[in-house]
Amino acid sequence: MTEHTTAPSGLDIVTVDSITDIGRDHWNRFAGTDNPLVSYDFLEALEASGSVSRDTGWQPCHLTFHLDGHWIGVAPAYRKFHSMGEYVFDWAWADAWQRHGQPYYPKLVVAVPFTPCQGPRLLIPGPARADLAPEQLHQALDHLMAREGLHSWHLLFPDSDDQALLASPGTLHRQGCQFHWFNRGYQTFDDFLAQLTSRKRKSIRKERRQVAEQGITFEHWSGDALPDDVLDDFFLFYTATYLKRGMHPYLNRTFFQLLAQRLGKGLRIITASREGQRIAAALFIMGEDTLFGRYWGCLDDYNHLHFETCYYQGIDLAINERLARFDAGAQGEHKLVRGFEPVTTHSWHNVAQPGFRDAVAHFCQEEAEDVARYREAALEALPYRQEPQESAGRYSS
Template sequence: MSKPAIPNITLEACHSLSDIPRETWKRLAGTDNPFLRYEFFEALESSHCTSENTGWKPCHLVFRTEGEIAGVAPAYLKSHSMGEYVFDWAWADAYRRYDMEYYPKLLIAVPFTPSQGPRLLLDPQLRNALNPRQIHNLLDTLVGHLGAHSWHLLFPSAEDQQLLQQDEQLHRIGCQFHWHNQGYGCFEDFLGRLTSRKRKSIRKERRQVAEQEISFTRFHGRDLPDHVLAAFYVFYRATYLKRGQHPYLSRQFFEQIRQTMPEHLHVIMAIKDGKMIASALFLSGKSTLYGRYWGCLEEYNHLHFETCYYQGIELAIDLGLQIFDAGAQGEHKLVRGFEPVLTHSWHGIAHPGFHDAIEVFTREEAEQVMAYYEDAKTVLPFRQNDGA
């Protein structure tokens, strides 16, 4: 049965979030996912974290039917590939070696956030009418109008995947590790599902943190004091400075989301001898806890695992959330009860020769990722009689 036709579907770009009515974005995006909130993107722009100067020029997409907004998507014109977590540096280098421009590129994604979720925020009637070929054609045409050379849509939801799935298009897969709540009432319930050896190992790690006389205090966004947020930012900034980089996000950004979307915000602070020594910031959605930012000034045994993973698991259990997404990569999460999950991205490359070469690369890469994904499932720490 063919999809109902909607005439006059157009796609355009807005170079400021303020060009899109707040209520329209809210109607299409909802409020369940913190990374899709209007307030989140507003904080990125007003704090100048996403700007032409940072290489993240706002270029948000607007779908119209009969002239009325029927869909939006967060998007940016990028002049580099930093902060994306789907790496295309080799593609850019290949263009450079042939004296061709790879940038600017159109990126459809949540900045600095390797978490799966909706990217095409469409009215249900428009979603039902669109097919993958139309989506790809609309994006290809827009790229040409923008003077870009490619488009990239990162970490889409399963629903968006169905709208992007087209055999001849460039599709990449990746592997992350997420923790799943099996109705646990407490952390010990979770440990009870692990093999004896893994259970003892985690208890030993947690005990060694406690033996260093480190304790933890949890702050909700509605009750997050200035001095705690200030300390968190020092730790967050240090994470980047240790690698010789500047942090992607400014203190103003965090202050603004504390004010405009505090219900999603959680900070866990590690304390020793009455002093704050490390911190992790989490954002919660309707069913998922997202572990996003962490930092410390001095290294302590197992402090990272405790602050970012075990404290996060306890927070997810207490909030009744089903999934804990602790960020990209990190196969060390496997032995701590995080399960492998496939992620996706879609890419439109304007140059036919490079398109064909990259298509070969993505097919070979997908075989390697799938092999890695299957291998990862064999080393999960759950007891076999749990069927994990």
Template sequence: MSDTYKIRLVTSIGEIDAAQWDACANPEPAASPASRLLAQAEAAITPAGGADNALQKERFNPFITHAFLQALESSGSVGKKTGWTTTHVIVEDTASGRLMAVAPTYLKTHSMGEYVFDYGWADAYHRAGVKYYPKVQVAVPFTPATGRRLLVSPDGGEAALNALILGLRTWREKIEASSIHVTFPTRTEWDALGRNGFLQRTGQQFHFINKDYADFEAFLADLTSRKRKMIRRERKEALAQAGGVEIELLTGAAITEAHWDAFYLFYTDTGARKWGHPYLTRAFFSQVGATMSEHILLVMAKRKNRYIAGAINFIGKDALYGRNWGCIEEYPFLHFEVCYYQAIDYAIAHGLSRVEAGAQGEHKLARGYVAVPTYSAHEMADPRFASAIDEFLIRERAAVDESLDEYAELAPFKKGG
């Protein structure tokens, strides 16, 4: 392996050619026989039509692009001061210097902004007198959206994947970090990491799955009568607030700095109330607006010619990803309209197979979203903690499976629908 590939660390994504990064992150499905085999393997993970299968169809994920991760870095949203120090592990072809694999990697000194909670593990380390931080995190910061994390070029194959995992382990050992955490990988990557000795964890989110609906009314027709009436009432009341609320859908060049100013005010207000300190800086929104606006859908609510609420979504090839929401005027059901119903409407109109509306939120279930599994993989350096955590994860996976079955029974769709 050492003769074929060179493994090294970069402290800024700006050191890596954007085209080479993106060729690893979002390869074309038919670029090579190897990528076709990967697509076939991913499609075989779950039965045709299942939520996991729809998720595996994704062949473009905006969050692992060079532009998105560069915006996080250059805007100061991540960096040493934030506790997310960039330490991307890369694998290069020794002869040509071409990038063959990369993992978006960060050295963490806390567990915030990850959405896979390991505070209990950190507390156990602390009580045992062992350091839990720093730890190595392979993730997209502040983004609980499933996607590839071990970004292997179609030409790299298993050898490049193994080199990437070796690079992560070597880096962890060198800095004496407690652990490696790969959060929100695909099911295919989760299985591969399990085969490589990582501990496997599952979680759950609520996604809207588009059953080739002709329009929003066709989606409503698939629901039970009670849920259908509830959603119609909520949408009507959301727009009738305080003299009337208008909804604007903006993407591409239609999004201006004035829109970002308004949205950032919503975002910081919500962040200050919910978690104390917003993760993303104002500059981040300007940068993604400048570099990837065609992959952004901004849903803005206006009352009396003044923006009062908004939600930012990112557009993948086969999915709409709801990310951040905020408001400066609160009205009943406005959050549901801006974040959930407008996203469903957009996904149906544009032929997207699903909407991922972020972490948590059982209330999404009543509004046409269904529970789906999410994945993470963890390697603990200390075998004592690894054994204890493995036992915990076995019980937790069983509980998650049971929860998914229960949510399936509670889905708001007509029986047999």
């Protein structure tokens, strides 16, 4: 645990070098059970497997929050030595900073590694949260940045509860856009299709039919009953997806094995098979009200297989499990015509150098205006027969 001095705001942040220094009981007391992506089991599996470490450029630096001598919360955080695996891209910032002879890395990133999913980041329960103001939080993070000798901090993909605790005039606030599917009480996939225009409904049915006509079938596997050969095949497909792009995968087999053991029925792998051989797979994680579609892979190309495995099978799973939302990951305008709705994502940042900070603030303002226009255009392109009602919940915007 780091030495510390109290920030001017009265809120103090102390860092630890591993989530094991906090322990499962303490971490989960603050994290709760609604979102498995911020659970002790998920984050510790990243560390235990070596997927996050100084060697991979993700050095654990988890935050513990203290107010008036009381421990009030935690947050997943890392010293980052590059900008990979974050999905809020600051490569241009790093390049500009370094061209002026200043080191951009390491930086402090408050996030779930390799996970562009909105959710809680400031794991501070309600009573203590009510005593905090956004200015206190920003001052405490700035104080931590200076104390640790870092040049910037970045808090990625917070939910609306955290956004309310971060929103403050003059702060560096970025926005992006993702596409999420919302379950409006559907009992079957056909109930969902009935809400689409005739043309889009026929298009999706045609895609699903063409997958079946290729002789492709699907199986669902639960983490608590996952055969080794299924995990082996999934990891092969996952790795191939990265190698096709000339990249090494972020995660290793040990991580997925630990995750299956720890999440049990909360983890699902859906495999696609043809002529008795598995040809593709996708991994999903279930939270209290949300299905997270995380990783996928396939060795060869098959017509519409990606859409079926990652989206339509996921929608079926969300309906069957009575989940309110399906977050299928970052980017992907192709999700829009398949009923996934545009959702604004958020991140907060600060940089130590005043002149550079002014340039970043201008960039964030212009980017937010572009994102707002993009989202409005995406809403108009949704394939529903009637405009969907505003999606309720902590993740909609």
